[in-house]
Amino acid sequence: MKIAITGATGQLGQLVIQALLKTISATQIVALVRNQSKAESFAKQGIELCHFDYDTPETLVPALTGIDKLLLISANEIGRRTPQHKAVIEAAKQANVPYIAYTSLLHADTSPLGLAQEHRETEVLIQASGLNYTFLRNNWYSDNYLTGIAQIVESGMVYGASQDGKISSASRADYAEATAKVLSSTGHDHKIYELAGSESFTKADLAQFISLASGKDVIYQNLTAEELSQGLTQAGLPAELVHVIVDADIQTAKGAMFSDSQELENLIGHPSTTILAQIRTALSAS
16 A cells, blocks of 8 residues: 655654554655655655655656555645645546545634635545545644744733634644544545544633743733734734734634534544643743
8 A cells, every 4th residue: 555645744744654654664655745855854764755746737647656545735825725736636536546635624614714715625626536535624733823932931922813712723743643544544435524622722721821831921912803913914924824823813713713523532542632731842842
């Protein structure tokens, strides 16, 4: 069995490969990469590298020939995801790949998040392709909230516009573990998994947990969407990213990040990593 991973050098892709190596041989894994020089560590482990560029269609079918399972990790170019994903799906059909797993978004079919549209479009394309599939609808990564944690501790503030909206996020590693489980086992054809953390927290809880872990006073300040947008823009974030962050907080306040699904926990066989544990790890690395 050959399992191919798109975006293999990305954060999620690397973690999926690490998880797969615990259960299958490196010779069964194919890392699909745009820049092979970034994947030398994979080659040293015995993992096959294949050049794979969404924007160079002639690279796609040859790389997928002989593949039994394809993991399509959603691309990171917001606004260009659907055509890029479409190119991969069409190449998979031409290469006679029998199965595709796709990393989607929690409740992608109904989610109010702006990011959900391209996931919806991709899911429709996969379902229309005739390929066997699994949708791994991941909720937000807890890791997203811990970027710049040293600055949060120093300032004593967590900012947001999510009010008291609950967040059922999980670590990127948790989602990677679930993905590897699906890829390395059977019984997942035409399944849609709604994947979310075992526990939920608010931004105010997040501030309390950071305070507990750091021993410093940290509080949450709820802002209007306009205030949050202005602050992020003044901090130098690009407009597209500002829009994603603010939209996520607005929709969090309306319940978009909450889920009581236990499907992630069931897949990986244990509770997801707690936000407090992730905070402690992030602080030790900062």
